[in-house]
Amino acid sequence: xxxxxxxxxxxxxxxxxxxxxxxxxxxxxxxxxxxxxxxxxxxxxxxxxxxxxxxxxxxxxxxxxxxxxxxxxxxxxxxxxxxxxxxxxxxxxxxxxxxxxxxxxxxxxxxxxxxx
Amino acid sequence: xxxxxxxxxxxxxxxxxxxxxxxxxxxxxxxxxxxxxxxxxxxxxxxxxxxxxxxxxxxxxxxxxxxxxxxxxxxxxxxxxxxxxxxxxxxxxxxxxxxxxxxxxxxxxxxxxxxxx
Numbered sequence: 001x002x003x004x005x006x007x008x009x010x011x012x013x014x015x016x017x018x019x020x021x022x023x024x025x026x027x028x029x030x031x032x033x034x035x036x037x038x039x040x041x042x043x044x045x046x047x048x049x050x051x052x053x054x055x056x057x058x059x060x061x062x063x064x065x066x067x068x069x070x071x072x073x074x075x076x077x078x079x080x081x082x083x084x085x086x087x088x089x090x091x092x093x094x095x096x097x098x099x100x101x102x103x104x105x106x107x108x109x110x111x112x113x114x115x116x
Numbered sequence: 117x118x119x120x121x122x123x124x125x126x127x128x129x130x131x132x133x134x135x136x137x138x139x140x141x142x143x144x145x146x147x148x149x150x151x152x153x154x155x156x157x158x159x160x161x162x163x164x165x166x167x168x169x170x171x172x173x174x175x176x177x178x179x180x181x182x183x184x185x186x187x188x189x190x191x192x193x194x195x196x197x198x199x200x201x202x203x204x205x206x207x208x209x210x211x212x213x214x215x216x217x218x219x220x221x222x223x224x225x226x227x228x229x230x231x232x233x
Contacts, residue, residue, distance in 0.1 A: 001173075013138055035221075044205065045224035096208075103149055103161035103174055104222060 002095050003025045004105035013082050014115045020067075021077045021110045023092030031097040034068070035104070036077045040088040050092070051075065053097070080113075087114045118223030119143070122207050122225035129197055130233050137192045137228045146212040148190040149222065152206040154178060165190055166212070197232045206231045 003026045010110035025034070036048040051059045051068050059066050063080045079086055089111055093104040142150065149165040151174075161174030161214060165184040166167055177202070181193050190209075208222040216218040 037148045037224075044226050045208075047221050050221065091159065102147060102166070103151075103164050105161075105175070106151075106159040106160075 001031075002029075002094050002096065002105045004107040005107050006090075006092055006110050009069050009108070010111040010113065011062060012113040015082055015084060016103055018078060018080045019112065021079075021090050021112065023074065023075045023077070023090075023107055024078045025073050025092070025094050025096065027073070027096075028064055029096055033095045033097060034066075034075045035093040035095070036064070036066070036075075037091045037093060037106075037111065039087045039091065039109075040085075045091070048078065066068075082097075082114050084114050084116065087112060118147050119207055120223050120225040122205075122228050124228060126231075126233065128231045129198075129218075131198055133197050135194050135197055135230070135231075136217060137207075137230070138207055139190045139192070139225060141190075141207075141209040141223070141225075142186050142188060142221065143209060144187065144189065145223075146211035147210045148184065149208040149210075150174070150180075150182060150190070150192050151206040151208065152178065153206055153227070157205070159206065164190065181188060197230075199232045202230060202232050 005024045032053045034051045038048045049061045060068045065078045067076045089109045091109045092107040117185040118226045123138045132144045146167045151159045153159045160176035162178040163182040165171050203229050210222045
């Protein structure tokens, strides 16, 4: 079974600064997908960024980028120019590319605080 | 507007009651999921469905049951609620499709926060 580990229960960053959230995972599969989801307080979970394991290039979405190290099974999220609206729980998630195994395996989440 | 809805948003009930948590999506997605989010915020898959008349149990054992009679509707039922069922329940959906991360994004509803006294 796959596991996802987020070792930082809480992170704090000054507005406009850069912060990196860490995520490691354990799997014996070679093909899979990785995601970062954001859950603001009392609001819906939304996708921040995704990465396909077979792609070497790191995904980027505006101020959000990942550092995907497949050999190390590491998938960190970098948020540049942090904004107050970035404050939320961030979840790293894994999904197998194998047919029939369909749900997401989540980490325990990192609570991101933005200091004005 | 295409979206995924959950009702009720909050529910406080007594032990032993039967409850149904509703989930509907208007995106035409074949795949639907239920996750349980404990007070420590960790999420666990408890049920999923590939389409009408398809239901499967997830990674976390749950006393709840689900049904999928219509594509857009995926309700979750607890026959006899207990305090251990107190949690947030998130419903999600995704497209079916061969390959590509686009087909793997799951869209989440706002959640139902259940408290069993």
